[in-house]
Amino acid sequence: MRHLMSPLDFSVEELDQLLDLANDIEKNPEKYAHACDGKKIATLFYEPSTRTRLSFEAAMMNLGGKALGFSSADSSSASKGESVADTIRVVSCFADICAMRHPKEGAPLVASLASSIPVINAGDGGHQHPTQTLTDLLTIRSLKGHLDNITIGLCGDLKFGRTVHSLIEALVRYEGVKFVLISPEELRIPDYIRDDVLKASGHEFKEVIRLEDALPELDLLYMTRVQKERFFNEDDYVRMKDFYILDKEKMQLARPDMLVLHPLPRVNEISVEVDSDPRAAYFRQVQYGVYVRMALILTLLEVEVC
Ligand code: NCD
Numbered sequence: 478m479r480h481l482m483s484p485l486d487f488s489v490e491e492l493d494q495l496l497d498l499a500n501d502i503e504k505n506p507e508k509y510a511h512a513c514d515g516k517k518i519a520t521l522f523y524e525p526s527t528r529t530r531l532s533f534e535a536a537m538m539n540l541g542g543k544a545l546g547f548s549s550a551d552s553s554s555a556s557k558g559e560s561v562a563d564t565i566r567v568v569s570c571f572a573d574i575c576a577m578r579h580p581k582e583g584a585p586l587v588a589s590l591a592s593s594i595p596v597i598n599a600g601d602g603g604h605q606h607p608t609q610t611l612t613d614l615l616t617i618r619s620l621k622g623h624l625d626n627i628t629i630g631l632c633g634d635l636k637f638g639r640t641v642h643s644l645i646e647a648l649v650r651y652e653g654v655k656f657v658l659i660s661p662e663e664l665r666i667p668d669y670i671r672d673d674v675l676k677a678s679g680h681e682f683k684e685v686i687r688l689e690d691a692l693p694e695l696d697l698l699y700m701t702r703v704q705k706e707r708f709f710n711e712d713d714y715v716r717m718k719d720f721y722i723l724d725k726e727k728m729q730l731a732r733p734d735m736l737v738l739h740p741l742p743r744v745n746e747i748s749v750e751v752d753s754d755p756r757a758a759y760f761r762q763v764q765y766g767v768y769v770r771m772a773l774i775l776t777l778l779e780v781e782v783c
Pocket of ligand 1: 529606609639640701702704740741742
């Protein structure tokens with residue numbers, strides 16, 4: 478039985494197959510409409526979510542299955558003191574697969590060790606968010622045609638932004654990817670990503686503060702929200718929250734084919750006037766998230782569709 482804790486749990490070849498499957502699902506949804514008839518996904522969300530939880534549930538329903546779960550720790554037995562290990566033992570009796578989001582780094586991993594069904598990490602604290610990375614990879618590959626030889630700017634809260642951590646880990650496995658890390662001093666990428674992932678991989682990367690300086694050279698701009706819930710101090714958040722605002726004027730500095738991605742939710746970091754720019758791909762990205770989660774459910778449940 479396989480779980481998904483990090484994007485590295487799949488080899489590059491397996492990832493290619495998963496993305497191919499997601500593209501086939503996009504083209505032929507009816508072929509997959511009953512692939513998971515009678516199966517259930519449990520979504521155990523101890524932290525807020527809109528896209529991730531609903532896209533997992535939609536993904537299972539699109540495959541003919543059903544979904545059950547909870548959307549906050551308060552409404553689960555966690556509020557009575559139950560451990561994630563006990564909760565997953567119980568949920569294993571109700572569902573065939575589970576997606577878990579938790580504020581504590583490593584909680585889905587602890588759950589997976591006690592589970593008799595596949596567990597998917599749907600975001601653990603400021604650590605990893607592998608299914609957002611699958612979504613990002615599918616979006617990039619579908620819209621750009623390839624994952625190698627791209628210059629990607631990652632902008633915003635690189636310290637707490639788990640989607641950025643997972644995406645960097647995944648992209649260093651492709652040739653010729655260059656990284657421009659755009660953040661205020663206080664929200665720089667954690668050392669373990671800079672040293673153990675970026676430096677260790679030998680990929681070209683640089684850290685800059687001004688978005689304007691980075692924009693002209695980018696093939697992709699991955700914007701992120703300042704992660705309010707991870708700050709210890711409200712004043713620090715208030716000082717940082719509007720550090721970057723991508724607007725029409727700044728978009729003029731970018732290449733005509735640069736894509737703007739964002740895992741969403743967006744707060745102020747992308748002005749709504751950018752939404753109508755053909756380079757804005759963040760809402761298309763959400764749709765890819767459903768296809769890739771369908772592909773992931775089929776893969777982890779070992780369901781073959783001919
Ligand atoms: C992201 C997350 O939860 O880390 N959201 C998502 O799942 N698409 C990004 C964020 O919350 O800023």
